[in-house]
Structure formats: C-alpha cells, structure tokens
Amino acid sequence: MPITQVLQPLHNPFMIASFVLGCVVGSFCNVCISRWAAGESVIRPRSRCPKCLNAIAWYDNIPLLSWLALGAKCRHCGQPISWKYPLVEGLTGALFMAVFRRFGFDIATPIYMALCAGLVIVTFQDLADWTIPNEITLPGILAGLGVSMLAMAQPESMLRVADPIDSLDGIAAGCFIICLMDSVVVLLLRKPGMGFGDVKLLAMLGAFLGWRGVIGTLLIGSLIGSVFGVAMILYFRRRQDAETHETSDQPANLQDAPIDPVAAAALGACTVYLAARCFYSLTNEDMMPSELRRILIIAAAIVTAFALIVSGISLSLYARQRKTASGKHPSRIAEHLEGGAQEEDLEITLQGHYLPFGPYLAAGGILFLFFGPELYQWYTATL
Ligand SMILES: [Zn+2]
Secondary structure, three states, rough: OOOHHHHHHHHHHHHHHHHHHHHHHHHHHHHHHHHHHHHHOOOOOOEEEOOOOOOOHHHHHOOHHHHHHHEEEEEOOOOOOOOOHHHHHHHHHHHHHHHHHHOOOOHHHHHHHHHHHHHHHHHHHHHOOOOHHHHHHHHHHHHHHHHHHHHOOOOOOOOOOOHHHHHHHHHHHHHHHHHHHHHHHHHHHOOOOHHHHHHHHHHHHHHHHHHHHHHHHHHHHHHHHHHHHHHHHHHHHHHHHHHHOOOOOOOOOOOOOOOOOOHHHHHHHHHHHHHHHHHHHOOOEEEEEEEEHHHHHHHHHHHHHHHHHHHHHHHHHHHHHHHHOOOOOOOOOHHHHHHOOOHHHHHHHOOOOOOOOOOHHHHHHHHHHHHHHHHHHHHHHHH
C-alpha cells in the first residue's frame, strides 16, 4: 500500500498542524521583515517591543493569540501593536494549509510551504520599504534549481518544474522579461522602472515554476496589478508625499533615472541564452507545421534583435552617464554620500521611485503554484 494511502486518515489533523506551523513560521517572517529592513540580525537579540524595547516574554509571543489576548497593545508600555503582525501570521498559516490541501502527502508540500513563506516576506518588505530582500531571492534561485533536480529524480511528484533545463529556462525568462521592461521604461519614459529586486524575484519564481510559470506569473500578476494598481498608486503617492519631500520632483532626465548596468548586461546574456534555446527547440520540433515554425523563428529573431539593441543602448548610455555624472551634474548618489548617509539609506531612497511590482509578482506566483495546470488547460481549451 502506498504511503499516501496509509496517511490518508491523518488528513484533517495535518491540515490543522499545517495552519499552526504556518502561524509559527509567519511569526519568524515578521522578525525577518522588521529586522532585515533595519539591517539587523534575525537571530541575536530576543524579540522586543519596537517602541519601549522591553523583551517580549514567550507567552506574549504566541502567534495570533497573544495579539488578541493583549488587545493589540504592548504589555509594558501600552502602545498599539500593528495589525500587520497577526496578518502576516494568519496569512502564512492559511497559505501553509492551502499548500497541504493542494499537494497533500507529497515531496512538493514542504518545498512550496517554504516558497510561500519567502513570498510573504518579499511582499510585506516590498510594501514596507520598497526593497526585495536578497536574503530570499538569491538563495531562492539556487533552491529552485535544486528542486528541479529533485523533480527529475522523482518524476511522479507534484512538483511544478520538470528538470533543471526547465528551471534554467525559467530563470532566464524571468530575468529577460523584467530587464527588458525595465530598460524600455528607463529609455522611453525616462523614469526608473522596476528595479533589480523584481528581476531576482521573477528569476526565483522561474527557478521553482519553469518558464511556463514565469509567463503565468506575469499574466496573473499584471491582472491583479491592473485591478489593485490604481488604488495602490494613490495610497503610495499620498504616503510618499507625507513621508518625504523629494518625491514630488519626477526624474526629468536620464541623469535621475539611473540605468542599472547589471540589469542591462543580464538582459544581453539572457537574450543570447533564450535565443539559442528557442532556435534549438524550433529546429528540433517535428510536430509543428513548417509554416508556423518559420513564423515563430522570425518572431524570435525580431524579439532577440530588439532586446539586444535595448541592452546595447542601455549599456552605452550608462557609460555616457558615468562620464557626465562626474562633471557638472552632481547626482543624487553623490549628495547622499557627502551627507554621510549609510549605503542602506541610499538604497531605500532610490528604491522609493520604483514601481512596487513585487507583491503582484508574489501573488501571481502563488496563484500559479496552486492553479497553474488548470489555468493552462482552460487557456488551451478556449483557444
Ligand atoms: Zn512596549
């Protein structure tokens, strides 16, 4: 008898256990969100009230329950505790329960629970201070690649990625799409686009979900973004105006809309990789009518040429920017450094101009994780 059938009677207790585990992990997510933003260690000092700095006892640190029992107020100073703490805990708990309900007793379940916890941190940190933590995305890309090897060894598992090639294609596709969008926004609209954090985030999702997952995540994320986008933009514009005074001046020239040379170079590299992969797949595809194949090869060539041109223009403009920046136009970066600001402050200030796309990408990735195959079936059925 397979192990899943033996464990079947334990399904409901495991649902509850998943929720509890999620709440506990969510509590740790809260620590990561508040401390990584401040550049602190997540392990060393004990949990303490951010207002009065008194250490929080274990019985006041129970996820969800303590917040309710304390009436959303600190035991020591009586200051209100943000509703974001129980929200993160409850949300992580709900996601863990949903992952268990979807994937059951499968190797995919603990992996996707960890992915969901990472995406919760990404979402709330991006909302809080406009940064996407490298602590999640960079190890996440490697972890996704590792999972793809596991998927190749366990083809009967419910993992959403097939093999390491699928994972690599996902990483390259994620990098390619965001870098291209970002570079086009910088070049045409002369304002900062999405930032390299989103590139790494979509690359991580690509590593876990494959290139189909990247496209699905982007489509779902953009859909959510267009629904909530207007409200979000209004909210953030108001908050920004209240918090900082320098946000009202839109960057008017490329001097203020810095080109990220890493993004431009990554765009070029991903373009070459994807072009080679497309060409290889299309020439080895026997099922496809030759007419359709010819059209696809031409389309891929046009996209490749466009992306390489964008990458090239960005890199050469960056070189020119560097030259003129040292001259009469003291950039914002130089001002900050002269003012003695730390590098972390600088990053956050610059990020303040970026579009907050991370939460939409995270939500799109989670929805694709749960409903990807169904959405794909529905899409191909309606074609
Ligand atoms: Zn306190």
